[in-house]
Amino acid sequence: MSESGSIYGINGPVIYVKGDVGFKMSEMVYVGDEKLVGEVIALDRDAATIQVFEDTTGIRPGDQVKTSGHALSVTLAPGILHNIFDGIERPLEQIAAQSGQYISRGTQVDSLDRQRLWKTHVTVSAGDQVKTGHVIAEVPETSAITHRCMVPPGVEGVVEHAVDDGSYTIEDTLVTVRQDNGDVIPLSMCQQWPIRIPRPVSFRFPASKPLITGQRILDTMFPIAKGGTACIPGGFGTGKTMTQHQIAKWSDADIIIYIGCGERGNEMTQVLDEFSKLMDPRTGNPLMDRTVLIANTSNMPVAAREASIYTGLTLAEYYRDMGYDVAIMADSTSRWAEALRELSGRLEEMPAEEGFPAYLASRLSAFYERAGMMKNLNGSEGSVSIIGAVSPQGGDFSEPVTQNTKRFVRCFWGLDKSLAYSRHFPAIHWLTSYSEYLKDLAPWYSEHVSMEFVSHRNQIMAILNQESSLMEIVKLIGSDVLPDDQKLILEIARVIRLGFLQQNAFHRDDTCVPMEKQFEMMDVILYLYEKAKLLISMNMPMSVLKEETIFESVISIKYDVPNDKPEMFDEYRRAVDDFYRRVMERNA
Known part of the structure; x- marks a missing residue:
C-alpha cells in the first residue's frame, strides 16, 4: 500500500481519492501542492473520502493527497493561554504576520512557539x-x-x-x-492529542459544587454545577454572546476557552478586541492570561467550523488534567450543526429533520458528555463546564438543534425576545428556563450560604409562577377586579423582576454579586412580602400599602448596598418593620 493517492472527485470541501492508499480513519492528510489540511472521514476498499479544512478552489482531479501519519491532533504545551487560534489550532497572529490580513491557503505555521524559552x-x-x-x-x-x-x-x-x-x-x-x-x-x-478522543480520567464525580457566575438569575434561580452543561438558546439580539461574556469574566472558573464557531466576522472581531482589553477581577491582570480564544467565523471553511468545537474541548481537557476548573463558551452550536448539515449534504447522506443529519443527536451528546468534574489520573481534581449558545432560526425553540440539546444538558437558560426588547437583561425567562442541578447543589448552598437558601429560591419561583397565572386574568379584565392579596402578588413579583432578576452589567456592584448578597436580597424581599401579607389579612387595602416607598426602596437594594457591606441589609429589615408600623398606626 502507498501512503498517498490521487484525487478523482471534488465536491466543495469534500474530496474523493481512489485506490488502496493506506489511509486510516480520522487521519490528517495534506491535499494538493499547497498541502491543504484535511481529515479522512470515510474509507472503502478502494476509495477514501476526505474533508478539507481550507478552501478547495483550484484543486483538480489528479492532484496528490499525502498522509501525515497521525490523527488530526492539537499540540499541548505552554503557550496555549493568551493566544488566538483558528479551528485547527493555528495561531491567527502568526498567520497574519506571514500572509497579511487574509488567511492564505496552505499556510504552514507551528501551533505554538517552539523557539521561546x-x-x-x-x-x-x-x-x-x-x-x-x-x-x-x-x-x-x-x-x-x-x-x-x-x-x-x-x-x-x-x-x-x-x-x-x-x-x-x-x-x-x-x-x-x-x-x-x-x-x-x-x-x-509538548504532547499531541487527537481532538476527537476524550482524554482519560480515573472517574467522574457527581455534581456537588456550583459554578459561581455572579449573575443572580443563574446562581440562584437556575444554577449550573462545576463540570455541568448548559445551553443558552435565543433569537437574534437577545443576548447570548453577552451572557457568555459575563460568565467568562466573572465566573470562578480558573480558565476560559471561548469558541467562536461560525459567528459573524464583525461580532468575532468585537470579542477578540474586548477580551484583549478586559481586566481579570480576581487578579487585576489581563483576562487573556487565563483565556484561550478559538475564532472560526462564518466565512471560514465549513469543515474547520465542525472541528473547532473539538479543538477547544481537547484544550479544556488538558488543563482539567492539571487540576484546573475550565469553562467552555461555545458560540454557537447551531452554526456547528449547520456545518454538519452541509457536510452531510455533500456526502449525499440521508437527511433527517430539517435537513440535519440523522446523527446530529449523537454528535451533540458526545460533545456535552465530555464535560464533568473528574478525578484525574494524577490524583488531582478538575472540571470542564460547557455552556453552549444555540441560535434557533426565528427564535423557534422547537427546531432540532434546540430540542436535541435539551436532551443532553441539565441547565436550560431560555432567552426571551420580549424581555430583551424591553431592556431587561439578562433576558433569561424564568418560566421557560430550568436547572436540574438545584437538588444536587442544595447541600452546598446549605453549608456555604444559608440553610434557607433553596427554600427562599423556591418561594421566589412560586411568586413568579403565580404572577404569570394572574396576568392571564389581568389581560382579560384588568387588575382592578383582583382581590388585594392577588394585587400584592403582582407587586412583589414586580419587585423580584426589577430588583432581583434584572441586573446592570455597567454598575460596579451590580455587575457581579456574591452569593451572600443574593441570599440577603431574597430574604429582604420575602420579609417584605410576609409583612405586607399580614397587613392585607387585616383588611388593609393594597392602595394604602403602595402609597409607601418601601417597594421602590427594596428594588434599589442592588445599587444601594455595596457587595462588601452585608450588614446594611439589617437597615432594610428595620425599614420594613417601620413600614408595617406606620400602616398599622395610620389605620388604627
Whole structure:
C-alpha cells in the first residue's frame, strides 16, 4: 500500500481519492501542492473520502493527497493561554504576520512557539516512579496560571534522567523514562492529542459544587454545577454572546476557552478586541492570561467550523488534567450543526429533520458528555463546564438543534425576545428556563450560604409562577377586579423582576454579586412580602400599602448596598418593620 493517492472527485470541501492508499480513519492528510489540511472521514476498499479544512478552489482531479501519519491532533504545551487560534489550532497572529490580513491557503505555521524559552521547575528526579498524568515540571505560563507538564497517556516507568531547573523550549527533553519493557521514552513539555478522543480520567464525580457566575438569575434561580452543561438558546439580539461574556469574566472558573464557531466576522472581531482589553477581577491582570480564544467565523471553511468545537474541548481537557476548573463558551452550536448539515449534504447522506443529519443527536451528546468534574489520573481534581449558545432560526425553540440539546444538558437558560426588547437583561425567562442541578447543589448552598437558601429560591419561583397565572386574568379584565392579596402578588413579583432578576452589567456592584448578597436580597424581599401579607389579612387595602416607598426602596437594594457591606441589609429589615408600623398606626 502507498501512503498517498490521487484525487478523482471534488465536491466543495469534500474530496474523493481512489485506490488502496493506506489511509486510516480520522487521519490528517495534506491535499494538493499547497498541502491543504484535511481529515479522512470515510474509507472503502478502494476509495477514501476526505474533508478539507481550507478552501478547495483550484484543486483538480489528479492532484496528490499525502498522509501525515497521525490523527488530526492539537499540540499541548505552554503557550496555549493568551493566544488566538483558528479551528485547527493555528495561531491567527502568526498567520497574519506571514500572509497579511487574509488567511492564505496552505499556510504552514507551528501551533505554538517552539523557539521561546520557558522558565522551568522540574519536579521529579532520577529513580522516581512515574505514570500517566504525573507532573514532571511546572512552568509559569502566565501571571495567573502555572502550567503543569505531565507524563502523556500510555507512558509509565522509572525516571532515568531529569534536567536541572532552567529555561527550556517546549521540545527540549526534560526527563527520560525507562518503561517496564525496556524502552526509554524522552519527555518534553509538548504532547499531541487527537481532538476527537476524550482524554482519560480515573472517574467522574457527581455534581456537588456550583459554578459561581455572579449573575443572580443563574446562581440562584437556575444554577449550573462545576463540570455541568448548559445551553443558552435565543433569537437574534437577545443576548447570548453577552451572557457568555459575563460568565467568562466573572465566573470562578480558573480558565476560559471561548469558541467562536461560525459567528459573524464583525461580532468575532468585537470579542477578540474586548477580551484583549478586559481586566481579570480576581487578579487585576489581563483576562487573556487565563483565556484561550478559538475564532472560526462564518466565512471560514465549513469543515474547520465542525472541528473547532473539538479543538477547544481537547484544550479544556488538558488543563482539567492539571487540576484546573475550565469553562467552555461555545458560540454557537447551531452554526456547528449547520456545518454538519452541509457536510452531510455533500456526502449525499440521508437527511433527517430539517435537513440535519440523522446523527446530529449523537454528535451533540458526545460533545456535552465530555464535560464533568473528574478525578484525574494524577490524583488531582478538575472540571470542564460547557455552556453552549444555540441560535434557533426565528427564535423557534422547537427546531432540532434546540430540542436535541435539551436532551443532553441539565441547565436550560431560555432567552426571551420580549424581555430583551424591553431592556431587561439578562433576558433569561424564568418560566421557560430550568436547572436540574438545584437538588444536587442544595447541600452546598446549605453549608456555604444559608440553610434557607433553596427554600427562599423556591418561594421566589412560586411568586413568579403565580404572577404569570394572574396576568392571564389581568389581560382579560384588568387588575382592578383582583382581590388585594392577588394585587400584592403582582407587586412583589414586580419587585423580584426589577430588583432581583434584572441586573446592570455597567454598575460596579451590580455587575457581579456574591452569593451572600443574593441570599440577603431574597430574604429582604420575602420579609417584605410576609409583612405586607399580614397587613392585607387585616383588611388593609393594597392602595394604602403602595402609597409607601418601601417597594421602590427594596428594588434599589442592588445599587444601594455595596457587595462588601452585608450588614446594611439589617437597615432594610428595620425599614420594613417601620413600614408595617406606620400602616398599622395610620389605620388604627
